[in-house]
Amino acid sequence: MEVDMVRTKGSVTIADVAREAAVSPATAGRALGNYGAVSDAVRTRVAAAADRLNYRPNAMARSMITGRTQSIGVVIADIEDQFFASLTRGISDIAAAAGLEVLVANSDERPALEARAVRVFQEKRVDGILLTPCSVRHSTHLRDLTRTGTPLVLIDRHIDGVDADTVKIDNRGAARQLVDHLLDLGHTRIAMVAGGEVVVPTVESRDDDERPARAASTEIDRYAGMVDALRDRGIEADPALVFIGGFHSDGARVQTERLLASRKRPTAIFASGNLIALGVLQGLNDHRIAVPHDISLVSFDDMGWQSVVQPPLTVVAQPVYEIGATATRRLLARLAGDESPPAVHELPTRLVVRGSAAAPRKRKA
């Protein structure tokens, strides 16, 4: 055992190992990186030397030459959101299995942060990028990215005009199912509580890049699905029944108060996602509103607690983990050279009918 000096600067290099093993740096490199050809004798000698010196190859130096960093960048809206957390786990597992490291950045639904993250990932020369685009109207940074040839896979949300694979669910169809279920029960005044704007904004906003985008394609599609379902029954969607309060539960909680106070209170609520549903539930509890007796509630997402609340929630379950995993596999395929035209992959959802939606009052449940 030698004395391990704390080296402030410069760690052990391949040259150090080479010296220790009495070979040339080139040979040491071949032995350690298993490329080229090395005799077994030398290989073990070098390995021993490396071990003795506690050598760690410098991945950057290697990457500068090979052109591969073995790392991917992941830009998500909010890692704290259970949905994205599960998604990230799916990504992480597949990436790890393929020997790729994962750089994560939160966009916080802000286009400017998203663009910044992409830029930094480019500077770090990640091999590819996975991203949940926060706005349908901010895509130049993504188009710039794809033009450089860096593989990009969009997750959960779609953006027209960006030349990238997309892995998502059929939000419109699933929302329609959910609302159909409410309509079947006899509801006609159905509110939607969402995080961001729910119709594609026509006016290009100028300088709101720093603020949350409020125009996620998922919610836009889900609203469209709701409108579809209503229209099928000859019901006109009422814009006054859309409550937008940001992507956190507290906003949804506040919106729920507004909703409850509205002159013609809806008999059912469609929550656009798990955080929204949580906020709605809190708002409902605040006012001692019983589900489904006083009001029905359905939501997207089913990642744990939705089945233990009382009553358990009727939801559309998305294969969250699989979405992340599939997207990562797509990226891996691109990294492996797949040149097929980008496609949209839609994963199946499942309507889980539980107890949170019932016939509207009057006919006592």
Place this chain on the structure above:
Amino acid sequence: MEVDMVRTKGSVTIADVAREAAVSPATAGRALGNYGAVSDAVRTRVAAAADRLNYRPNAMARSMITGRTQSIGVVIADIEDQFFASLTRGISDIAAAAGLEVLVANSDERPALEARAVRVFQEKRVDGILLTPCSVRHSTHLRDLTRTGTPLVLIDRHIDGVDADTVKIDNRGAARQLVDHLLDLGHTRIAMVAGGEVVVPTVESRDDDERPARAASTEIDRYAGMVDALRDRGIEADPALVFIGGFHSDGARVQTERLLASRKRPTAIFASGNLIALGVLQGLNDHRIAVPHDISLVSFDDMGWQSVVQPPLTVVAQPVYEIGATATRRLLARLAGDESPPAVHELPTRLVVRGSAAAPRKRKA
């Protein structure tokens, strides 16, 4: 607008920009990296050239010289766990504000994966590492790490003998509070449902590195707190009342079945964390056991759903986000040169008494 050729190999370099701006590479570097001194005229000319070529500095090349990668590595047990997800958000926010990128790896509670992640982070030359150690008995990789001088901050869990800052809560004290609350209500048969082993294993296990560690310091401390509380009232802790089922909710669900079937069924359950509590609740629901009427339930963690279940859970709330944020600030301090001796930072917790614990049956609640 020039034609942007898709360059398969080699992106735009500083030399390209220099040529475009008709200056030397060094000057271009100075202008783009704002170091050294450059005339305003040249600065704008270079900036324009860079812009025209869509230049992205190569962070690796820079790091090789500066010795800083502006990135930190984060090794956590399971990003899918709401607790760690919030923690990660805290880390991410502080890191981003400081201009640091975050590399994430899941250890999945497996020592071998944890060690592997640390190794790769070293190879990537991260500036520092944040880590939730998965086992109290696997620390050599951490000691090796600190010996290289790479700053390390331990999160949530503590390990003796590793020379690193630790940010956590007082698990023992908080658990004691929680169990005290149950004792105050009159419970004496209190079960604990946990993920991993709850007493420090004495025997060194040889080759279980690939499997979940089952010996997280948090749970060990929480059990100790429970024992403290019981002992204070002259009650002997009963090992038969500890149910271990792994760190996922399904394991806890199964353990809850076992628990309910035990010959002398406990009157209260202490769940060691949010995922465990979820599983317990599922198990309870499976058997139509009413909380708190049939059995009381308390738990650690309060990150959303705990307050919307019926009845709302009595818990010890941890400042999860702040734990991550504080740990990251500690790391930043180290990166800035702080040489003070490593310390354990304990953040305050809060006992939130809600409805899930009541007096044991007999005295009808």
Place this chain on the structure above:
DNA sequence: CTGAAAGCGCTAACAT
């Protein structure tokens, strides 16, 4: 099979 030399893209001395 092994060694010497070149060079990835950048910054840091050292000149001018």
Place this chain on the structure above:
DNA sequence: ATGTTAGCGCTTTCAG
């Protein structure tokens, strides 16, 4: 203020 040169740690020709 700008240009020239060297070199970070590694892999990759190219020789031998």
